[in-house]
Amino acid sequence: MSSQMATSEESGVPGASRVAASAGLGVFAAVIGYLFTYLLISGEVRENVSENVAEWKAVAWYFYNGHMVDIQSTGSFGSFGGTDTVNFIAESSSSTAGILYVLPPLALLAVGAFLAYRWNTTDLGEAIIVGTPVTIGYALVMGIGAVVTESSAEWSTFGIEGSSSVAPVLVPAILLGGIIYPLVFSNAGAAIATAFNSRER
Template sequence: MTRQRRVSTTRRVSHTTSVAASAGLGVLAAAIGYLLAYLLVAGEVREGLGESVAEWKGVGWYYYNAHAVDVHASGEIGSFGGTRTVDFIAQSGSTSASLLYVVPPVVLLGAGAILAHRLDVRDIGEAVLVGAPVAIGYVVMMGLGAVVTESSTEATFFGIEATGTMGPALVPSVVLAGILYPLVFATAGSILVAVLARRQEE
């Protein structure tokens, strides 16, 4: 009875450790993806947006577009206003910007693969349990990023107030970019390593 209790405790600790590791790697994966985006499009952002928007925010908008998340631009002049969606990558057409589409999947596949390798995963069920929690850290970063990259401006022309706001759509940033992307790609990377490791044992 004591032995069974020890084994059960060890498994719980092991599972807790793997979830913590996965969530931590999710945070790291989001940061690495953003840094790669910065390397790819920072120059284009400087040229296209100039000093009207902070460079790091502009790069963030490209990064969210790479997750299939639209950037919303809204503005009001007096009593008139409107909203439109912007896809900077599609409008750019440059090779470096287009490469951003593969950054999130590749980084997340790598994160899942690293976890499965480090935790010596051999079973598909275990691979899912290891890869899926990457979403915990990733969704925190993507949700927070959607808030901090929003940019607002205010001005007055001839006594008429004009305001404008631009930033990633929050709900898609959380659900699509923060949850679905890591659930699909990080889990796929973890499963792939588990399957390959099992085949090597046979």
């Protein structure tokens, strides 16, 4: 640990506080990524998604697709049923849809770099210490979001029951979107900032 990190401990900013701050910025990165997704794609969502689906949920599906997480669509009618996966970004006609793949990495890189700069890390070990806890907050948002953005409907036609649901695939949403993405990109951002910090010394 560098003298800067040690000084933080002595001045009443314990390691737990750094972890909490990093986790909080993980939540912030996820929220910012979602908001930018909303700005870029909400127009297409309003045009193409059923009125029965909340707009904010449909935007979230694009956000999950931006993490390479598929959206699962299931449906049943009587004894018949099926499941399919959808990537709304890949099927989008919007010229800006491809940018949605870049938003999550950029947000996480920025958060990791900010943390390393804020605590003046000067070696890779310190960069990992400040960058890794971002995963806690990010995974929390991605896991909860995968559940609350599910859209489901039930109906009956001539006495035959039908139902449908659309939601991000839960396990990839948590493992890929919530853990792997922040582990890779927040630590990469922290490592880049750490390299700059070291040069300045």
